[in-house]
Amino acid sequence: MKKLLTAALLSGAAGIALSGAPAARAEVKIGVITSASGPIALVGIPQKNSVALMPKQIGDQPVRYITLDDGSDPTASVKAFKKLIDEEHVDAIIGPSGSPNAMGVIQFAAESGTPMLAPVGTAAVVLPMTEQKKWVFKTTQNDDLIAQALVENMVKRGVKTLGFIGTADPYGENWSKVIGALAEKNGIKVVANERFQRQDTSVTGQGLKILMARPDAVLVAAPGSSSVMPQTTLFDQGYKGQMYQTHGAALDQFLQLGGKKVEGTILAASLMLVLDETPDSHPSKAIAQHYIDAYKTAYGQTPATFGANVYDAGLLLEKAIPAAEQKAQPGTPAFRAALRDALENTHELAATQGVYNMSVEDHSGFDTRGRELITVKDGHWALLK
Incomplete structure (x- = not known):
């Protein structure tokens, strides 16, 4: 009798566990x-x-x-x-x-x-x-998809020399690698390649090195608000060439923080920034x-x-x-x-x-x-x- 009761209890417990498993998860x-x-x-x-x-x-x-x-x-x-x-x-x-x-x-x-x-x-x-x-x-x-659009524009504008400044982390490092290869392939020479930390409060030294190299254009590779300071610094130092940014700068705070110093910047990013100008036929609009x-x-x-x-x-x-x-x-x-x-x-x-x-x-x-x-x-x- 005891064995039958034990078996019944075990069977019942197993049944509860099985029936309860989906509900528990x-x-x-x-x-x-x-x-x-x-x-x-x-x-x-x-x-x-x-x-x-x-x-x-x-x-x-x-x-x-x-x-x-x-x-x-x-x-x-x-x-x-x-x-x-x-x-x-x-x-x-x-x-x-x-x-x-x-x-x-x-x-x-x-x-x-x-x-x-x-x-x-x-x-x-x-x-x-x-x-x-x-x-x-x-x-x-991916960086190469964005970089291809930027380099195509550089070629169209006759850019022959490029300055680069990016964050000293995987974002900046990979961008340096990608843009370096694409630039060389398209006859553009990278004449300055600088790094900075996202939390830095000054990039004066890096800006001066880029300025001395006299590139036709400069690409800043940094995400979020850290994309602003290199460009505003170069503006204050008197740089007059074309400024490019990666999709890391694709936020309204870039406009607010940079003000007139980022006017004319070129970047490649998603349609969200220019949704009103995007055709209704675009599958993502x-x-x-x-x-x-x-x-x-x-x-x-x-x-x-x-x-x-x-x-x-x-x-x-x-x-x-x-x-x-x-x-x-x-x-x-x-x-x-x-x-x-x-x-x-x-x-x-x-x-x-x-x-x-x-x-x-x-x-x-x-x-x-x-x-x-x-x-x-x-x-x-x-x-x-």
């Missing part, structure tokens, strides 16, 4: 790490704000976002990343905001088998592709407008493109999660692996920044629909014509 958990404070807060704040606009239900599962602030500190990014993996057991992570921060956590994404959607500038998070980087997907345009309208309603201001990079990560997951659910349940290694595979097979997904076509070799997936040549005209962004 009836959600997809997405971790988000942003730099909503610290030196790159102008990047991180719109990214954090964009989380509230992302889907709360995907497929048959509710979605819960767990958001952490790393204070722009790469060490804090690692701690936050490990917390999301080890304690929260998330199915995917969006972030961190900064390029150095993102580079520092790739190994943990790979070791845990957790897909990471990186809303950062440097292509180094996905290139060259490695066993570790296959877990990373980048929601911004309606999506970008929807995002901007939702952000304005929630926060009373226009979002920077950096926020859209996080929003696009949500769109990528919204597409991939139902496919992953066909193979495994959320909260399991099998689901995370299936989610990674689904992200890698993203095809013709229109989002706010452009159209994503991922592949084994390309974990950014943008083509020329993800960039526009833009200039600063009368203190506003305008399509370069």
Whole structure:
């Protein structure tokens, strides 16, 4: 009798466990790490704000976002990343905001088998592709896509010599590599190549070195507010050549902080900066407008493109999660692996920044629909014509 009772109890417990398992894990958990404070807060704040606009239900599962602030500190990014993996057991992570921060956590994404959607500038998070980087997907345009547009414009303008100044981190370093190769290929000589720290309060010395080299044009490669100081410094030092910026400067604060000193700047970035001038036929226009309208309603201001990079990560997951659910349940290694595979097979997904076509070799997936040549005209962004 005792054996029968024990067997009945065990059978009942097993039945409860089996029937209760789906209910106990009836959600997809997405971790988000942003730099909503610290030196790159102008990047991180719109990214954090964009989380509230992302889907709360995907497929048959509710979605819960767990958001952490790393204070722009790469060490804090690692701690936050490990917390999301080890304690929260998330199915995917969006972030961190900064390029150095993102580079520092790739190994943990790979070791845990957790897909990471990186809303950062440097292509180094996905290139060259490695066993570790296959877990990373980048929601911004790769440097070479932006650089090609800039160099084409330089050639058109007859630029023969170029000065370069970038941040002393993966963002600036990769841009130096990419622009150096493209410039040489197109007969442009880089005559000055300088670095600075994002938190620096002066780049006078670097500016003077560039000025002495007398380049026809200068490219600044820096993200967020750090893109402003090198250009305003060169303006104050009397530089008269053409100034170029990367998509790291694609925020309204660049205009506000730079004022008249950044007038005439040329950069390549997403259509969001010039949405009113973008044809209605562009596959991303309606999506970008929807995002901007939702952000304005929630926060009373226009979002920077950096926020859209996080929003696009949500769109990528919204597409991939139902496919992953066909193979495994959320909260399991099998689901995370299936989610990674689904992200890698993203095809013709229109989002706010452009159209994503991922592949084994390309974990950014943008083509020329993800960039526009833009200039600063009368203190506003305008399509370069």
